[in-house]
Amino acid sequence: MTKKLLLINFLITLLAAFQSNAQTQGTLTWSFTPTSHTGYSGTRHVLAVWIETSTGAFVKTKMRYVGGGTDDHLPTWAAQAGCSNVNAILSSSGCNTTDATTGATLASYATRTGTWDGKNVNGAVNGTTVADGNYRLAVQQTWNHGTSATTTVYYNFTKGTTATHATGTADANFSAITLDWVPFPAGVDAINYAQANAAVYPNPSRDGNITVHYSNASKIRITNILGTEVANYKVAITAQEADLMVDLGNVANGIYMVQVSNEQSLATYKVLINK
Numbered sequence: 045m046t047k048k049l050l051l052i053n054f055l056i057t058l059l060a061a062f063q064s065n066a067q068t069q070g071t072l073t074w075s076f077t078p079t080s081h082t083g084y085s086g087t088r089h090v091l092a093v094w095i096e097t098s099t100g101a102f103v104k105t106k107m108r109y110v111g112g113g114t115d116d117h118l119p120t121w122a123a124q125a126g127c128s129n130v131n132a133i134l135s136s137s138g139c140n141t142t143d144a145t146t147g148a149t150l151a152s153y154a155t156r157t158g159t160w161d162g163k164n165v166n167g168a169v170n171g172t173t174v175a176d177g178n179y180r181l182a183v184q185q186t187w188n189h190g191t192s193a194t195t196t197v198y199y200n201f202t203k204g205t206t207a208t209h210a211t212g213t214a215d216a217n218f219s220a221i222t223l224d225w226v227p228f229p230a231g232v233d234a235i236n237y238a239q240a241n242a243a244v245y246p247n248p249s250r251d252g253n254i255t256v257h258y259s260n261a262s263k264i265r266i267t268n269i270l271g272t273e274v275a276n277y278k279v280a281i282t283a284q285e286a287d288l289m290v291d292l293g294n295v296a297n298g299i300y301m302v303q304v305s306n307e308q309s310l311a312t313y314k315v316l317i318n319k
Contacts, residue, residue, distance in 0.1 A: 067173040068205050070227035071307055072160040074181055076199075076212065077220045078153040081187045089150040090114045090186045092121035092132070095160050098178035098200065100124075104165050105141050106158050108132065111149035117186035120196045124182070143170055154270040155220065159310060162203060176204040181223060201225055228307055240311050242304040248316035252293030258304050259285045265303040266290065274300065281306055292317055 078091070093107035102124040110118060115133040122130040127139040142165040145158065164171040179201060186194040199212035201223045212221030242258035256264055258279070266275040274295050277288060292300065295317060302313045 066176045066205065068176050068203065068227045069173050070162050070225060072162065072201065072223060072225045074223045075155060075157040075220065076183065076218050077155045078185055079217050079219065080153040089153065090117045091150060092118045092184045093156070093158065094121055094124060094182050096124065096180060096182050098180055103174060103179070104160065104163065105144040106160060107156065108141050108144055108146045109148065109150045114149060114186065117194065118184050121184050140165055142168055152270045154272045156271055161308060179203055183218065185217060199223055239309045240304045240306045242302065242311065242313060244302050244313045244315045248318045250319060252291060252295065252317055252319055254290050254292060254315055256288040256290060256302060256304065257285060258288065260306055261304045262306045264288055267301045267303070269299050269301065
């Protein structure tokens with residue numbers, strides 16, 4: 045009996061050690077809506093989104109929107125991302141924005157969405173899949189020059205072999221917070237997912253009709269430049285090239301982002317609708 049108990053305890057310890065070192069591949073999808081603040085409709089709105097461990101160790105930046113006059117308005121993110129002098133915009137300041145969506149000061153409080161591939165960064169290139177465990181999505185927003193107009197929030201999630209759905213608590217600054225971690229199917233390695241890619245034409249489109257000529261994609265999503273979704277399609281993933289006809293005749297003229305993705309990769313293309 046004693047030997048059996050020792051063997052069972054050994055196996056439990058071995059399993060726990062394996063689980064603590066597991067590096068499950070998968071994708072985190074997140075979404076939240078910033079709150080519009082009275083007197084500041086968004087013309088000075090700066091925002092940063094990044095992944096860190098539950099203990100605050102930086103993993104990867106996912107979004108950074110900031111302007112020339114607001115380079116000191118994201119102090120928490122700047123410190124985490126290694127920016128010198130907490131300057132959030134100068135390329136020479138060392139800010140790590142590898143794999144992040146970046147841009148100038150935002151002009152609206154539209155819903156923000158994004159994905160994380162479960163990897164860290166290695167300098168200026170994508171890194172390796174991180175260990176399973178507890179992580180958090182960190183969001184910092186500043187909407188004017190006052191120190192009270194900066195807020196940083198954290199939304200916890202678990203990365204592992206099980207799909208998880210989490211919601212963040214809404215407050216005065218953010219609402220509709222969701223986080224979904226989806227591991228790759230059992231027995232399927234990320235190497236089986238080739239880079240999603242596409243060509244979008246005509247560009248510009250004079251009538252709102254476009255063709256997305258794609259391969260290695262499972263999802264095609266179209267947003268305006270503010271990130272608001274206008275179309276979303278699920279397609280059967282295949283290495284063979286295929287066409288998706290999209291009618292955007294009901295949207296306003298402007299630039300739209302066509303996101304072509306699979307479980308591992310995301311490629312984005314711009315298209316101009318000019319009817």
